[in-house]
Amino acid sequence: MGQIQLLADEHDQRLQQARQLFFDQGTLPDGLVDPMILRSWERCRRFGLDDTSYAPVMDAMDRVALKTEQDRNRYLLVQGRPIMEHVFEQIRESGSMVILADANGLLLETVGDPDFVSRADRVALLAGASWDENQRGTNAIGTALSEEAPVAVFGGEHFLEHNGFLTCCASPIFGPDGRLIGVLDISGDYRSHQRHTLGLVRLSSAIVEKRLFESVHARDILVCFHGRADYLGSPKEGIAAVSPDGQVLAINRNGTELLGIRQVDAVRRDFSMVFESNLATLVDRLRHNPQATCEISVNGKAFHVQLRGQLPPLTVAGRVFDEPAAPRPLRRPDGGSAPTLTLDTLNTGDTRLQAAIERARRMLGRDIPILIQGESGAGKEMFAKAFHNSGPRHDAPFVALNCASIPETLIESELFGYQGGAFTGARKEGAPGKIQQAHGGTLFLDEIGDMPLNLQARLLRVLQERCVTPLGSTRSIQVDISLVCATHRKLREEVARGTFREDLYYRLNGMSVTLPALRERTDIRIMVAKLAAAETASRSNPVRFSEGALQAIEGYAWPGNIRQLFNVIRVAIALLDDDETLITETHLPEELFETSPLTPSASAPNYDPWAAAPLEGANSLDAISRQAAMRALEAAGGNISSAARQLGISRNTLYRKLGRM
């Protein structure tokens, strides 16, 4: 008899003895079974389970309910499936199955050897069944979840006797925010147990965690680190996701273990506080070679560091600025989107904005409709996009429709799409609507308060039934969208007035956030720095603002909010000569210095024409500069001296700017 067989027999005997002591005599078989198994047996006894009962089993949930749960865990499934397949390839001949379950022990998906699967079905080891300890007793899935640790459960270690033919190894999966989100398991026949299965499942769950972390934070700076350089890139490396302005957004479990800290000690803190190093310096050293590493020392321990993810384009005065700060159009001409805009990067320190971000963050991945309220130009669309980018749908489309900017007659076809020939002028082949285009991703309905009443009813139906019927078609198409709406109107008042449907209001208003107006924000100076840094990315010299200019900016009411501030900054920068770097009061529009600050409602039509109006089509600094010069000249009735004075530039400079036209 081989050594392994002897050990197995010895294990069986001790287990039998332990079961007798625990189940027949009610005493604790200390030392005879693994303490983790014993703790689980005790829990099961407290749940009132009976080891001999055949099946304290709930039926596997019906297909629709299972689909809902799979959708809810879509992100875990997307990252977990390829790993399950890969693991199954390793154990194909061993009569086993690979299982992915959610954080409640609900089996989401299984891949298995058909011979074993038919036996496993008898104990409901199939998608839709729950293997929570309180229903199935001690088992690797339920016990790994309760213990939050990898666990192997062999034969008679299962609490319920009729599960004794199984041997299962499971390892929990933690999400990028450190929360337990699921478990990966390999189950098989007791007799075909492989000694390395627990190691395999442990490594595989670590790979799923890494994939999840890297995909959620694909648009952040990923600082990867380990004490051993050859562990970089492996499932054992620590990874911290960091925002372009140096805030630690998340850190994986390996990372917290390597640094000897908890998630809460690192998250939302400055990179330099956690890593005792300067992020901008690391970025500058490593950005040009993805394979390059350097060493840092944290708390006296040496780590090798490599950077991945989305690295910021430039550093300004030691801080790293990135695209989120850039007030570029959200939808670029190529159809792509500003890739690193997330809720974290919007956070520039204002308390009310921070509260809105926190509220929204809690909704990530939950598919609860969000309503964003705030004045025009306060950044509602940007917030919606950041919300989309921060959540599990970030790789899927973000599709926006402004209900106020297109004629009522077009909203319907834009939103719901149409079949070929549905109306005069329709394209022969038909067209999918925005709802369909947003399938899998997020639909952003801007100015939802302007949606006509009859379309509100149709939208409500889409949201309830989760399918859309294009104009002229009788076929409904299933859609899976997360909905974010925005309005500058007070929707509750619109409901009272009868212009907005109450049922739709409650449906949309799963959660509402209100963005503060710019004049109420306490982070205006930071916003100025961000907007200016983004605008001057291509200049060799960064610009500075004089104290007087900053005070004028802070003292103004900003009826057009960030949009207006951005225009003012663009114009001010455009007015600088190439060798000038200081923006002073003279570069700012006169209305910023008027004694009675404007109130938003009264002011809107009175903006200084060149400060507030969007500089249409003016994408280059030269073009902006030309337009500003023209507008100033017009405002001064063609008087060059007065226009130059107003702009704070010399007559020669003004001539030059006009001359470039």
Ligand SMILES: Nc1ncnc2c1ncn2[C@@H]1O[C@H](COP(=O)(O)OP(=O)(O)OP(=O)(O)O)[C@@H](O)[C@H]1O
């Ligand atoms: N946090 C921010 N950082 C940089 N730019 C911003 C920020 N928020 C908004 N912007 C810029 O300000 C302008 C207005 O933003 P946005 O379109 O999101 O506002 P809005 O509230 O949706 O406006 P409206 O109600 O008029 O549609 C855009 O050019 C946007 O890029």
